[in-house]
Amino acid sequence: MAVLTIPFIAAAQSDSTPATPLVTGRPLRAVTQTVILNVAVNRADAWVFGQDWAYSGTRTWGRNLRVGWEWDEDQFGTNLMMHPYHGGLYFNAARSNGLSFWEAAPVAFLGSWTWEYFGEKDRPSLNDFFMTSFGGIALGEMFHRLGATIRDNGAPHRTLREIAAFPLDPMGWVNRPRGRNATLANPPEHAPGALSLRLHGGARFVVDSRLHMSSGTPTLIVDFGYGDQFLQPYRAPFDAFRLRAVLGDRGLNALRASGRLYGPRTRRQHLFLVNQRFDYVNNAAYRVGGQSIEGGLESHWPLPSGWQLRTEAYLDAILMGGVDATTAGFGKRNYDFGPGGGARFRMEFGRRGWTYFAFSAEGDYIHAVSGATADHFLGYGGFEVTLPLGTSIGLGIHNTTFLRRSVNSDRPDEIRRFPELRIFLTWTQVTWPRSGVPQATATAP
């Protein structure tokens, strides 16, 4: 809890934040660190963990260059979470060496490509390339900003902050100014102005419609909002993002995030935004995830007595998604990969930083290009009600349903429904810009 509240302390101490990055661009150093990172990870996997796939060499390099891409059979968590995290390290090697978001993006692609061709004995995997590159950019930028927010060069107890930020942004730790170069100033990402943190701790009950079984597990949900689309006009990619992490019986059960890639440079009531999304859901009932780009309209409607209504309507293109199904998969893998598209709508109703009621509905389509010969139609929706019991404590009830219909070309269709109920105690902390009025809540998608 203490670690998670550090960003708010950091944000409150924003006087030392300069307008320009602390480090000027060092692209050669970023690329060198990317290569070193790949070599280090490969050698650690080979020598420390004894992984057979890590024993690559000139013969496998030649074979990989000659034969080219395939789809791999790795586990869902490896492909849709660990690879994006790995990609985030490449991306942050560039970001922490002073490169901008767009300048750092090619470094993520480079790191991913070189790893696929030279870091593994197996053939280069197209799904890994998508997840590591696009997922790495999304996770990397969010973790870069989170790390910068947690770290505070001018504050006491820097060690604790470094330890808290390290798992998110280790490359930021490697490249941060030290010794004679050390400074008390913070990078511009340190204090985004608006920050919101909401922790929901309680129980979660899921029902599987086919197996007629339900399960209840203790669950912690973390909703984090960095920046605010309405309070702060667009300045740079991911200067406003929202993230929801669900921790439960499988450790990290879900991580869903959406960051602003582009938006208006002026404050408006209705905003056309382009976001990059990262989705990873891996719980006992179902698994779905992927990398996507969405474009749509967000509106903010002031109501009497300080009440606020906020709506979002988006269309999205799924660059590469993964979804499990009974008939899905290939070889050892039991889920499909494919591109697709979809739409989502969300409505929030709240006041003074509290979201009293939220409704969301989302529909997606994934056309499998690896695994079953199938098309997957996904639906996700429900409502969340929160009742404040004090200034920062509340009681929350979430009721959501995940639906999946898999249309197979050579097998019967499959329809599954997973209703879910969550009952929580909620703790909320919100920080707004000093010059701004708290006009909108910031809840995760």
Add this chain to the structure above:
Amino acid sequence: MAALGGAAGHGHGAMTTTLRRISTALALLAGLLAPHAQGQRPHRAGLWIETGGGVGYVRIASSGSTTVTSAPGSVSYLRFGVLLSDKVLLGVENFGFVDDMLGFFRGDTSSVAETWSFTVVVLWYPWRSSGLFAKAGVGASQGTLTVTPPGGGSPVTATGTGVGLTFGLGYDRKISRKLALTGCLCADIAGIGDVVLPTTRIDDMIASIYHVTIGLTIR
């Protein structure tokens, strides 16, 4: 879980012709690059459009097999877009590859392979005074294989739709205030899923197309 039947076999003459085409295209590209940038403003302004063609080489791989089918062919493209900044352009690209002599076993040239992709691309000019650029993009792709069954009969067509990636390096060579010749050394990757043919089934097909193109840009 079937895979590709085997390496393609093409006549020696066809291969020589293709290699000659590639050499000619590379020579033309080298010619474009040879006269160093003459301080001209290299890239495009406002709305730009580019079209061209060239030669390419496709490698078709599938899950569960280390065997690839490869063949030369011809490519064409149309690309247009706008400026995001002095160094970065955003556009969309329609790319096509056709090979009418694909085969799945030695000596077989009876199949036709086509891939089309529609991608959103970013062109990045690292140096303002040079026409050299890097290209990357992502989008949708479609692959079509037309196969004549063994022993004759009507050709059978199988199509797969999926995801497309494009990468490459290119160069703009100004030829007038509004026109430029553009050369590109690029790769297009199309992941188009399962393709079922009368003679074989290709699981999780991925077509990688490496190509050299020359185009005309209205900038």
